[in-house]
Amino acid sequence: MTDASISGPAAKPRPNTSGSLLELDKGTRRRNAAEKRFRAYGMAAVGIGLIFLLVLLFTIVRNGVPAFTQTFIELPVTLSEAKLDKSGNRDIEEIKKVTTFGYGGLINSALETTLSDAGIASPFEKASELSKLISSSAAAQIRDYVLTHPDDIGKTVTFEVLASSRVDGYEKGRVTRVALLNDKNLDAEHLDVADQMKEAGVLKRRFNWDFILGADASESRPEQAGIGVSMLGSLFMMLVVLVLSLPIGVAASVYLEEFAPKNWFTDIIEVNISNLAAVPSIVFGILGLAVFIQFIELPQSAPLVGGLVLTLMTLPTIIISTRASLKAVPPSIRDAALGVGASKMQSVFHHVLPLAMPGILTGTILGLAQALGETAPLLLIGMVGYIASNYPDGIASGFLDPNSAMPAQIYEWAKRADPAYYERAWGGIIILLVFLMTMNIIAIILRRRFERRW
Amino acid sequence: MYDSPTLETKLNTKNIKIAADNVQVYYGETHAIKDVSVQIQDKTVTAFIGPSGCGKSTFLRTLNRMNDTIDICRVQGNILLDGENIYDPRVDPVQLRAKVGMVFQKPNPFPKSIYDNVAYGPRIHGMSKSKADLDQIVETALRRGAIWDEVKDRLHAPGTGLSGGQQQRLCIARAVATEPEVLLMDEPCSALDPIATGQVEELIDELREDYSVVIVTHSMQQAARVSQKTAFFHLGNLVEYGDTSQIFTNPVDPRTESYITGRIG
Known part of the structure; x- marks a missing residue:
């Protein structure tokens, strides 16, 4: 029901008494300034948010992208029958008896041949020093290959084995010669050899699917770990x-x-x-x-x-x-x-x-x-x-x-x-x-x- | 509460479709409908008029138990549909609503095709045996809704793409598709322009031949145009109920007169 009584409203002072619409009065100016300030705050808030987001994304990409590539070394390994299958009858059970340690010698000699083929002089007296360039996963990789291809024993097969994580870190700029002074895993000489191997095209860095598809690895071989x-x-x-x-x-x-x-x-x-x-x-x-x-x-x-x-x-x-x-x-x-x-x-x-x-x-x-x-x-x-x-x-x-x-x-x-x-x-x-x-x-x-x- | 229809009521209700007897509706503590008794005749358009908040829509919704969906709403008293109390505990409101269809204030087609809008009711009630059967039901309903000629070429276009007036007529077609006996309309023209309103009013007049139509309206002209019976509600009370011509020309109650002449409401 709208039969409300109409009470006479008290006359209120009119807001703009100065007259011209072309001039801003005091109240309007204050309101406009407040609005401008508020917009500035808003823009600043959004801007700060965006900056943090960019910093976050940049950091993640910069730190994370190297994980997708890995350094590999091409290694022609002679699968010597004398070491892997003494009886020569290609019996899987017997071949299995040779543990990954048994493959160490093969890798060492393969490394030596690779270096001499590429004309690189080894600075080390012991051949086993060279194997520090290579991930300890290499032996297992070669052994797995031999177990699935026993007929290849006696032949020379070229493997692409993972470089050790220090060499990989050097390639990615994470490991420096100075840092290696306190590191027992690798010496600066190794890096010299790695440099030369890279020039010779034996050592390469490429995209590593195993990081995306592979399994986790032990503490000592990060180069092998995948998600x-x-x-x-x-x-x-x-x-x-x-x-x-x-x-x-x-x-x-x-x-x-x-x-x-x-x-x-x-x-x-x-x-x-x-x-x-x-x-x-x-x-x-x-x-x-x-x-x-x-x-x-x-x-x-x-x-x-x-x-x-x-x-x-x-x-x-x-x-x-x-x-x-x-x-x-x-x-x-x-x-x-x-x-x-x-x-x-x-x-x-x-x-x-x-x-x-x-x-x-x-x-x-x-x-x-x-x-x-x-x-x-x-x-x-x-x-x-x-x-x-x-x-x-x-x-x-x-x-x-x-x-x-x-x-x-x-x-x-x-x-x-x-x-x-x-x-x-x-x-x-x-x-x-x-x-x-x-x-x-x-x-x-x-x-x-x-x-x-x- | 109600026990069984007496012989006397049965005799009296020969021409009466819905008989409400001392109906009270409460929303929580609020007493929204007070002691309303009204007899709605078959094959007649009955208009409920009254100022906003007088309870006319609430009362309309008690007639097909749409108020059941509101938790705090309680209804007391008897409402007989063909002599059967619709608030009897044995009554399933879903079955009741198939008999008492409803058209709402705002056109509310389902966001589906025009065909599916109309076919939905017949489908869930299992009214058709074959596709051709259903096609026939849909066509009849759309013709009854006076919208067939406008949509026959685009039955599979979305119902929400129609204009407001067309949507409302589609909703009416949807309501008649289930072949109800009573059609409740809650301010069906309040969202429509005068031309669409005219079309819907014509339609209501045609529907009278087959149905008992109850329409809630804010427009007294509309009530005068389409209805034969008018009920005037005020503050939850049924003030006056009678022939439309009598209500508008010679009201008995002073409140009715005040409302009709524009002094209250």
């Missing part, structure tokens, strides 16, 4: 997270949003879900340790357990974003469905859920991305397994086998003493970031693609 196996671990965990958290999260949010009565109990649940999203991830880690490993006695270091813990952590994120996107579906759509005689469930599953889907998927992908980068809970449940052999020979092949995860692997590398591992940690971060960026881009594309107007 591949932990990538597999992360993949298994993400599968567990996706399979568990998407249905549970969506079911919980649909129930809470569409069906549950609004009372103090659902209010408490709602508040607690929001709180759970803010619980430090390490708390979930210790919960997982207590429940899944100590109580249910699932194996340690298993991607299944990691996935379960990360599911607990991701669920609140998914529930919150799903509920937000369900809320964003206009109630008129629900009314329309109910109005033609659809049941509550039909209205939700035929109309509301499809409309909320882009939001749900975006939330899920972002939740997964968050879970992919999570380290702390994994440390507590032992998802830092040291797996030095790659799939399919390795044991990192299933949901219950010990494994590592990408962020945990990066953390492990960053902890190790050798600076070569430091470089690999940065390289691992680049790979992790590529994954996260891909997931975010997929989320953006999904959102754009399925965005609907109503």
Whole structure:
């Protein structure tokens, strides 16, 4: 009813009494100045953010990119029958008896021939000194080759073996001659030889797929370490997270949003879900340790357990974003469905859920991305397994086998003493970031693609 | 509460589609509808008029139990549809809403094709046995909604791409597709321009032949144009109910007169 009484408003002083519109009065000038200041603050804030982002990206790329290349030495090794297969009957079992130590001599003599072929004079008296140029993985590499190709014994086969991490560091500018004064692993003379080998084209630096696809390696041979196996671990965990958290999260949010009565109990649940999203991830880690490993006695270091813990952590994120996107579906759509005689469930599953889907998927992908980068809970449940052999020979092949995860692997590398591992940690971060960026881009594309107007 | 329809009521309700008896509606503590009794006739357009917040939309929504979706809403009293109490605990509101269709204030087509919008109701109620059957139902409904000629060439275009007036007629077609017995319309023209309003009003007049139509409207001219019966609500009370001509020319209650002449509301 609009029959409101009209009380005479008190005459107010008019704001601009000075007259001309062409001149700014005092108040307007002050307001404009305040607005300008505010814009400047905003721009400064955004600018600072951008600068930090650029610094971060620049540092990551500068420190991480060298990890993707590795120095290799071409080595023609004579697979001497006298040393590898004394009886000469090519019996695999007998060949297996020669351990990697037995291959040391072969490598030494191969190095000597390589140097003399290239016309490089060795500054060392003992031939074994030269082998410091080469990664200790070389012997295993040659032995593996011999075991798979026993017929090649007696021939000369050219191998591309990894240079030792110090030589690799020298090639990448990380190791200097001065630094080697205190280093027992390599001497400056080695670097002279390496320089000459590089000129002769025996020593090369090239892209190293094994960093992306390979397994971890021991503390003493960083040149061999790769992130591949932990990538597999992360993949298994993400599968567990996706399979568990998407249905549970969506079911919980649909129930809470569409069906549950609004009372103090659902209010408490709602508040607690929001709180759970803010619980430090390490708390979930210790919960997982207590429940899944100590109580249910699932194996340690298993991607299944990691996935379960990360599911607990991701669920609140998914529930919150799903509920937000369900809320964003206009109630008129629900009314329309109910109005033609659809049941509550039909209205939700035929109309509301499809409309909320882009939001749900975006939330899920972002939740997964968050879970992919999570380290702390994994440390507590032992998802830092040291797996030095790659799939399919390795044991990192299933949901219950010990494994590592990408962020945990990066953390492990960053902890190790050798600076070569430091470089690999940065390289691992680049790979992790590529994954996260891909997931975010997929989320953006999904959102754009399925965005609907109503 | 209500036990069983008495013989007397049955005899009286020969021509009466919906009989509301002492209906009270509460939103939490607020008493929104006070003691409303009204008898809505079959094959008639009944208009609910009254100032904003008087409860006419609320009362309309009790007629197909759309208020059930609001947690804090409580309804007391009896509403009989063909002599059966729709608030009987045995009644499934979903079944009821198939009989009592509804058109809303804002056109709300599903973000699907025009065809799917209309076909949705018949599909979930299993009204068609074959694709051809369904096509026929959709065509009939769209013709009834007086929109067939405009959309017959683009049945698979999204319903949300139509103009506001077309969308509302599509919603009406969607509502009649399930062949309800009563059609409730909650200010169906408030979002439409005068031309679209005219089309919808014509449509309402045609629908009267098959349905009992209840329309909530803010426009008294509209009520006068389309309805045969008018109910005037004020502050949750049903002030006056009678033939439209009588309400607009010779109202009994002074409040009705004040509203119609523009002194309140």
